[in-house]
Amino acid sequence: PHAIIAVPRFDRYQEISSQLMDTLADFSPRVEALSMDEAFVEMTGAERLFGPPREMGRRIKQAVREATGLDISVGVASTKYVAKVASAHDKPDGLTVVPAAGARAWLAPLPVSRLWGAGPKTVPRLHALGLLTIGDVARANAGRLGSLGAHFHALANATDPRPVHRTHVAKSIGSDQTLVADVSRREDIELHLRRSADRIGRRLRAKGYVARGVRVRLKTRRFQMLSRQCKLQRPIDLGGELLAAGQSLLDRFGDAGPFRLVGMAAFDLAVRDGDRQLDLFEDLAARELETTVDDLMQRFGRGVLMRARDLAESGTVVGDGVNLDYLERVDGPA
Known part of the structure; x- marks a missing residue:
């Protein structure tokens, strides 16, 4: 008589599973789904982007928590088998790193x-x-x-030569920022939106994708998640173009703030055609600038460059896990 019956919601399970796999695909193009809630991610060579193995695992856990609200356990190792065992070693919400x-x-x-x-x-x-x-x-x-x-x-003997086989292609690439203090001014929201747009643009170009849709997500101080999206007239992969689309979507939120989360996602992804005819509307100077920044970050790490306009009035930048203090605020073009 005291039984509690929970009706399974397979559509919801599939939705969360897709969010999980899409989040993992933000970290690597090689994601092999093992089940609805388990996957291998090939992170070889990603140290400059995401830090050493433990920091990689921490970032993945944080990203999944922000995207789905769920805590996950992560195992980091040099083989699939050891990584799988490590992921189950410290459940729930664990992080186990096993050096080769x-x-x-x-x-x-x-x-x-x-x-x-x-x-x-x-x-x-x-x-x-x-x-x-x-x-x-x-x-x-x-x-x-x-x-x-x-x-x-x-x-x-910890020997497992099987590679990670790509079984999941991201449906979207997103970047959400949970803020220490709520924001309500348009310029503050756009600052965080710009950071998300830059990150998404880098990920799109790194994976060889273009996006045909943009979505903006804002969470109010009462934890209400609001979302607006639009389809684009042409596929894009530049941070500046993503930001422009996001700024136009901000007009559709009205006076719903203040907000404690600002996020953006690029969706309806397609593989970029490297031999395609040049787009008459594409800003070639902007592409050269952003791809040059890509090269510098790949060589020297994500903290090597930042936009001057991202400096706060105090002269402090907080982003991508890097804190840099300046004696004075730097003004000028980004």
């Missing part, structure tokens, strides 16, 4: 049930052979382990 050099030792004390593919029938057989831990399997003769012996022996 220590992966075999980290796996060793874990039970054999943590071997990928060791199910209810296999585990008792391993126990019967006196193999209780992954370390036991690593030291065993692979020939003793049956038809899957080579597979289990390789995993136990």
Whole structure:
């Protein structure tokens, strides 16, 4: 009589799953979905964009929380198998980093049930052979382990050559900023919108995408999420063009502020055609500027450049995990 019946909402599950995968695709073009709520992300070479492995994991967790409201567990490792085991090591809301050099030792004390593919029938057989831990399997003769012996022996020794296969193509690329203090002035909202537009533009160009739609999201101090979107006359991938579309959408929010979250997303994505005819309306100087900034950030990190107009009155910039203090405010073109 006290049973609580929860009706499954598969449409909602799918919606959240898509948001999760799209968020992961913001970090890497190679996302392999394992289930609705689990995926591999290839982050090789992304250190200059997102920092060392632990910082990468922290940023992914934060981005997923902001996009979906959910806490996730992240495992960072040099192979798919070790990353999967690491992601389940400290649930819920965990972050486990296993360096390649220590992966075999980290796996060793874990039970054999943590071997990928060791199910209810296999585990008792391993126990019967006196193999209780992954370390036991690593030291065993692979020939003793049956038809899957080579597979289990390789995993136990932290060997897993399988690459991450791209199974998810982002439907949108977004950037939301949760603010320390609410904002209501148009110029303050546009400042945060500009930062989002720049980030989204960089991600679009890095992935070879163009967007045919732009969405602006604003969250009020009462946690009401408001959204306005528009389709574009031509596909774009420049931060300046994204900002212009976002600014036009701001006019449609009225006086709903103040706001504590400002965000933007580019949607209806398509692969950019590198051989396409030049667009008569494209600002070639703006493209050269933004692609030059891309190159500099790729070489020296995301904090190497910033817009002068992003400096606050105090002369302090806070963004992309970088704090830079200036003695005086710098004015001039961005």
